[in-house]
Amino acid sequence: MVGTFFFDGQPLNGRSTYCSGSVVRSKGKNLVLTAGHCANSLKDATHRIFVPQYRYSLPAGTQPHGVFPIDEVYKDPRYPEEGKATRGPLSDLDFAFVVVAANSRGQIENVTGALTFTPTTSYEHNVPVVGYPDSIENNSTHKAITCDVPTSRFYGFRQMKMECKGYYGGVSGGPWIKGYNASARTGQVIGNVGGMGGGGDVDWISYSPLYRKDAQDLYNDANNGADSKNLHRPDYQPPTDSPILPGSGET
Numbered sequence: 430m431v432g433t434f435f436f437d438g439q440p441l442n443g444r445s446t447y448c449s450g451s452v453v454r455s456k457g458k459n460l461v462l463t464a465g466h467c468a469n470s471l472k473d474a475t476h477r478i479f480v481p482q483y484r485y486s487l488p489a490g491t492q493p494h495g496v497f498p499i500d501e502v503y504k505d506p507r508y509p510e511e512g513k514a515t516r517g518p519l520s521d522l523d524f525a526f527v528v529v530a531a532n533s534r535g536q537i538e539n540v541t542g543a544l545t546f547t548p549t550t551s552y553e554h555n556v557p558v559v560g561y562p563d564s565i566e567n568n569s570t571h572k573a574i575t576c577d578v579p580t581s582r583f584y585g586f587r588q589m590k591m592e593c594k595g596y597y598g599g600v601s602g603g604p605w606i607k608g609y610n611a612s613a614r615t616g617q618v619i620g621n622v623g624g625m626g627g628g629g630d631v632d633w634i635s636y637s638p639l640y641r642k643d644a645q646d647l648y649n650d651a652n653n654g655a656d657s658k659n660l661h662r663p664d665y666q667p668p669t670d671s672p673i674l675p676g677s678g679e680t
Contacts, residue, residue, distance in 0.1 A: 544618040
């Protein structure tokens with residue numbers, strides 16, 4: 430249920446994948462979770478598709494599950510249009526949902542299986558993190574990568590942090606999965622690569638927004654077919670706590 434996106438006008442003339450996403454359970458069986466800064470480009474594109482389990486160099490008709498046209502994009506209205514450039518508190522809102530149309534095989538959830546969108550109050554988990562690095566130099570065949578990692582708090586933000594090498598551009602939006610069951614094709618998605626710096630400034634540290642009420646509200650809007658261009662939210666209130674460091678602080 431994890432894949433990547435393509436749209437007209439994206440960099441490198443289609444030789445590069447663009448962001449990652451995962452199918453999540455919904456009423457319409459048609460929702461894909463990704464990052465807010467990915468949504469900024471997708472929402473303005475004319476021709477845009479999601480390709481689950483993407484395989485490099487295969488034509489659209491022979492992709493494992495085919496391709497799914499994108500109908501609608503939902504992102505938090507407070508998340509900045511400049512997307513990845515955001516480095517302040519609003520990076521806590523770097524999540525989005527994409528509504529895709531059915532293809533000849535049916536609605537995407539019925540074709541691929543789906544994860545359960547799952548808000549959490551805890552920053553500490555053990556999860557596989559999946560994504561499609563788009564770097565020609567470091568991932569020439571655009572294979573998805575997975576890393577099983579512990580997560581921790583990224584203090585100063587409502588974000589989780591994980592450490593694993595190889596997470597270059599393109600993994601943004603990729604799911605952080607808890608309790609994955611490969612045979613049943615189920616699990617809980619508790620995060621996505623995103624947040625500070627669009628998910629990280631180096632390939633070995635990645636971030637994810639913590640799914641709280643803001644994320645749940647956006648999921649509800651997408652799940653219920655709300656008007657994506659007319660969403661209203663109160664001003665965002667960032668966290669006020671600070672990291673707890675050992676020792677007296679004299680050194």
